[in-house]
Amino acid sequence: xxxxxxxxxxxxxxxxxxxxxxxxxxxxxxxxxxxxxxxxxxxxxxxxxxxxxxxxxxxxxxxxxxxxxxxxxxxxxxxxxxxxxxxxxxxxxxxxxxxxxxxxxxxxxxxxxxxxxxxxxxxxxxxxxxxxxxxxxxxxxxxxxxxxxxxxxxxxxxxxxxxxxxxxxxxxxxxxxxxxxxxxxxxxxxxxxxxxxxxxxxxxxxxxxxxxxxxxxxxxxxxxxxxxxxxxxxxxxxxxxxxxxxxxxxxxxxxxxxxxxxxxxxxxxxxxxxxxxxxxxxxxxxxxxxxxxxxxxxxxxxxxxxxxxxxxxxxxxxxxxxxxxxxxxxxxxxxxxxxxxxxxxxxxxxxxxxxxxxxxxxxxxxxxxxxxxxxxxxxxxxxxxx
Numbered sequence: 001x002x003x004x005x006x007x008x009x010x011x012x013x014x015x016x017x018x019x020x021x022x023x024x025x026x027x028x029x030x031x032x033x034x035x036x037x038x039x040x041x042x043x044x045x046x047x048x049x050x051x052x053x054x055x056x057x058x059x060x061x062x063x064x065x066x067x068x069x070x071x072x073x074x075x076x077x078x079x080x081x082x083x084x085x086x087x088x089x090x091x092x093x094x095x096x097x098x099x100x101x102x103x104x105x106x107x108x109x110x111x112x113x114x115x116x117x118x119x120x121x122x123x124x125x126x127x128x129x130x131x132x133x134x135x136x137x138x139x140x141x142x143x144x145x146x147x148x149x150x151x152x153x154x155x156x157x158x159x160x161x162x163x164x165x166x167x168x169x170x171x172x173x174x175x176x177x178x179x180x181x182x183x184x185x186x187x188x189x190x191x192x193x194x195x196x197x198x199x200x201x202x203x204x205x206x207x208x209x210x211x212x213x214x215x216x217x218x219x220x221x222x223x224x225x226x227x228x229x230x231x232x233x234x235x236x237x238x239x240x241x242x243x244x245x246x247x248x249x250x251x252x253x254x255x256x257x258x259x260x261x262x263x264x265x266x267x268x269x270x271x272x273x274x275x276x277x278x279x280x281x282x283x284x285x286x287x288x289x290x291x292x293x294x295x296x297x298x299x300x301x302x303x304x305x306x307x308x309x310x311x312x313x314x315x316x317x318x319x320x321x322x323x324x325x326x327x328x329x330x331x332x333x334x335x336x337x338x339x340x341x342x343x344x345x346x347x348x349x350x351x352x353x354x355x356x357x358x359x360x361x362x363x364x365x366x367x368x369x370x371x372x373x374x375x376x377x378x379x380x381x382x383x384x385x386x
Contacts, residue, residue, distance in 0.1 A: 094122075
C-alpha cells in the first residue's frame with residue numbers, strides 16, 4: 001500500500017483518513033491508543049520522539065497532525081479542554097501586554113480575560129468585532145493579540161476575518177480566531193489571514209458529547225515554540241484515550257456538519273414563524289446583518305441558533321418539557337441540546353455586561369443535532385406552539 005499523501009485529499013477523505021491513514025506498526029485500520037505514560041529509551045545520548053506522554057504521545061500526535069491538516073496549519077496542539085488551549089496562548093503574554101478581545105465571548109474565556117490574567121498585569125479591552133474600525137481604534141502600542149469568536153457565543157455576531165487580519169498585520173499584532181461554531185469544515189481562518197485558530201474540540205470536532213478537548217492551530221513558528229513550552233510546563237495536554245475518541249469522531253465530521261447545517265436552516269426558518277419567539281439569531285438567515293460576510297468567508301452556516309422568547313414566563317417550559325431535545329450545556333454533539341446562557345454558559349459574566357450584548361432572561365441557545373429535522377421541529381412545536 002502506497003503512503004498516504006494528505007495534500008491530495010479533499011476534506012471528506014481527509015477527515016476519514018487523517019494524517020497517517022493507518023497504523024504503520026501493526027497496520028491497524030483504527031489508529032491505536034498508546035495508553036502509556038513513558039517510553040523505553042534504547043539509544044543513550046540521543047533524543048527520541050516519545051519520552052513522556054505529557055510531552056508527546058503517538059495517538060495525540062496523530063490527532064494534532066490531523067486537525068492541523070483540516071485547518072491548513074503547520075502545527076497543531078491538543079489540550080484537555082478549549083480553556084486549556086486558551087490558557088496556553090495567553091500564557092505567552094507578559095505584564096504590561098494588552099489584548100483586544102470580542103465583547104461577546106464564552107463565559108470561561110471571559111473569566112480568563114477579566115479575572116485570571118489581569119492579576120498578572122495583562123490588560124484586555126472588549127470590542128464588537130463586527131466593526132473592524134472599532135477593533136483598530138482599540139489597538140495600543142502594547143497590544144499583542146486580537147482575539148475573536150466568529151460567529152460569537154451566543155449572539156451569533158460575525159467578524160470579517162480578512163478585514164481584521166489586515167488591521168492586525170498593519171499593527172504588527174496576532175489575530176486569534178475561535179472557530180468552534182463553524183469547524184474547519186465551514187470556515188478556515190488561517191486561509192483568511194488569521195495567525196492562530198482555537199477550538200473547543202469537545203464540540204463539533206469530537207462531536208458526540210462523550211469527551212473533552214481543546215485545540216490550538218498555527219503556522220507561526222514563534223507561537224509554535226511558545227505553546228510547546230507552555231503546554232509542557234502547564235501540563236494540560238490531552239490524554240491518549242481522549243485523543244483516540246476525538247480521532248474517531250473526526251471521521252464523520254464533514255457528514256455531521258452538513259446534517260447539522262441542513263437541520264439548523266429548517267429549524268431557524270420555523271422559529272422565525274413561531275408565535276412564541278421574538279427574535280432568531282442564525283447566520284444562515286437572510287435577515288442576519290452579516291450574512292454577506294458569512295457567505296464570503298464560510299462554506300456553510302453551522303448548527304447553532306439563539307432565540308428570544310416573547311414571554312419570560314415560558315422559559316422553564318421552553319427548556320425542560322421536550323421529549324427528545326435535552327436541556328444541557330455544551331454544543332456541537334449529535335443530540336439537539338438547548339441551553340440557558342443566563343445561568344449556564346455565561347453565568348459568570350456580570351449582569352450589566354450580559355444585558356449590554358443581548359444575553360437576557362429570555363434568550364435561549366439551541367445546538368441543533370443530526371436527528372430527523374421534522375422530529376426536532378415537532379418537539380419544539382409541542383412546547384413552543386406553532
